[in-house]
Amino acid sequence: MAGVAQIRRSVMALALPVTVSSLLQRTEGIVAVFLVGGLGAAPIAAVGLGQLLAFIATTLVSGLSVGANVIVAQLWGARRHRDVGEAARHFLGLSILVSLAVAVLGMTLNDLAMRGLGAESGVIELALPYSTLIFLVMPFTVLIQVLSSILQGTGDTRTPMYGMILVNLLHVLIAYPLIYGRWGLPAMGVKGAAVAVGLAEATGVAYLMMRCGRLFKPSIRLRGDLLRMLWDVGAPVSGERIVQQAGILIYTKLVLLYGTISYAAHQVGLSIESLSFLPGYGFAIAAATMVGQSIGAGKYTRAKLENWEANRLAIYIMASMGIVFFFFPYVLLRAFTTDEAVIELGTVFLKIVALLQIPLALTMVLAGSLRGAGDTRFIMSATMVGMWGVRVPIALVVALWMEWSVFYVWSAMIADWTVRMALLLWRYQSERWKVIRVIRETEQA
Template sequence: MPHRRSLRSPSAWGIALPARVPVAPWRATARTVAALAGPAVVEQLLNIGVDWTDAYLAGHLGTAALAAVGLGGQLLNLVAAFFGALGVGATALVARAVGARDPEAAGRITYQALEGALLLGVGGMAFALLSGPWLFAALGAEPAVRAVAMAYLQSVALSFPAMAFLFVGNAALRGAGDTLTPMRIWAVVVVTNALLAWALSGPLSPFRLGVVGLGAAAAGARTLGAALVFFRLWRGSGRLALPRQQPWVDRDLLARILRVGMPAGAEQLLLQLALLNMTGVITGLGTAAYAAHQIGLRVMSLSFLPGWGFAVAASTLTGQALGARQPEAGRRATLVAAAMALALMGTMGVALALGGPWLVDLFTEDPAVIAQGAAALRIAALIQPAMALSFVFSGALRGAGDTRYTLLVTAVSIWIVRLPVAALFAHSLGWGLPGAWLGMLADFAVRAFLFGRRFRSGAWQRIRL
């Protein structure tokens, strides 16, 4: 088949580090990092567009609706942690196969990861629908907010299998060095979500479905995205294609994916559980504080963009470098990515500090929410350097398959540092929402230090998948 032949072409792999030749110089490495990170940044920006659309429309439906969409999103993120397990495993193993010039193995890995994603999506849907009422009550949300949050969750949860397929398929493409396809797919998802959300729940909508319409719009858009990912992988491209003949379950291969991915999934699960506890800390400050927290997170998500993009580049290039047996090239790519992320996220931190009130004002007209959200964003500006280093170094470690270490560091940092510091400053010292965000600052500082130290040690170079 024609796409199989194209997979053999060295130019198709997107690897800056061909086997058995000297590694690229720093300038060439920077160009490769930027070429991978750029589409990943745009993809994340588009992904944020889905959240921003929901937050904007929910904010104009009332403070309770905004808080409810935030609570529903917390549970969605908890379920997505399981999808992330397969995504990380697929990225690491596909990247190694690409580095070793083994397209057949890359296709088999992707096939098994997608099968696992569908099964996890069904399980996640059942979990969300059954645990939602209890979880929202446990977080201390007011009864009116709980009812609206459950309505939103019921409309979005049916798309969890498709969402898992979308996430894992995009992760495999990134591992192959293809960040353009996920970016293009997310462009379609964002435009579809925006059109559906405005049609179902916008101010001029004839339906006026409220948060139910927002959930249905997100579900429909992500289902379309999953279909596009499947079409792209089935058709094949210059980097990755699904095999035409493959056992329904390859236990050995699936076990390899899970061996790498499960620590990452456990990391994300513990992270999301901690964030739910963090939500409990903040809901104790009142509905206005929680609404401000949700707006602040969405505004700060803009500053995640460089960190996310350069983490993707570091993960992909580290995995490919190890597959090509050129670990020095992976080290170089990660250091370049870290420097570029620091520069961009530092600049965005200044923007957050100066433009906080105006940015929060886009989402709400409540003066109390605006004041608290702007104060939180000033803390967010201080977080940016540590966040940049944490993202990039942890991305490189995951790309190498060093996921047990990232699990350990994240679990210790967020449970022993972020939560106690947040509770101390927010409640015991009475600093409110800005005090809670100081816990976030302490958490990222610890993670940046420990991830950087691990990367410098070179232990990731000896990981065997």
């Protein structure tokens, strides 16, 4: 069995490219917020609102990407490489069909959703065309996620990273002139940010398809066993994300009650917090991949070591970022906006999220390890308890009954993530994940 030092190196080798890739993926949104920041608080809020709706919509297909990662990892660990190719083909086809349906749904309901959230009319006027364009190019967004997950499941985390480097370079080169009308291009404002996303992500999909073509097995046969695997693992993931994002919708509506300045501070603060959130996501994907491959190979002791090494490294990095958030919030916020009112509120937001970095790190990586084992149903339950049993009730009482400051609404996040951490830690320690079977020998073609 590999030693702890070797496992630590393997975790870092997987996690670092995933972290960079995830950071670059999120950078699309950060760049959009950063570039429109010079236009004022309303454009910041508009882009943030459009991004929120798009992110919520992707929860409907999140089970595809997570399911692809887990199933490919376990099949790869079991050395069932032909099944990996057929699984990849199935997941890609489903992602195209489902993402098209979600795009149409999003373009149809985005106006209603914005008004339901209680956004101000000036913000909706800017957010609606941005959101419509983002939904129009959503199939490219989903394909990047699914193709990246397939490759990550095989242990190849570098190719998705290179793809996201390409996407981000193109995005920056295209977004700035389209937003502000530079280099002979029309000034499109927030719409320019959305157009840039579509062009950059279409190029990224083409690159990933060329790079992972070796995995796909040409066939028109449908494999019922592969579809059942995807349903068993992916359906609870989509359920978890829907539960999470439904709660975020209510939570965001409560923040919007405090006005555009508060929401702009919330959005800029979330963009900054992603600097720590995304490394945590990288370690979660690394844990899911390594644990999945080890379980596929029947190496449960190694899977446990991989989980704890990923947790330890995530805590070190995210806690360090929390210290930066707490002591240097003004410097970070000033890089995104010159609006002093937004900076004043955002300073408190960053101090609050600094306090939840360790619970967040443990929650993310433990969830990644449990997903790698196929224990996605319990994660969905923990998310429901944390979001709907803790965060939303606290925020509702604070905002509507007590009518306290938005600071207390933000503080509900700490309680939410702490409860989730405790539940997932208990589940992992119980070792019930060991009895879950995602793949079976009788299903091999």
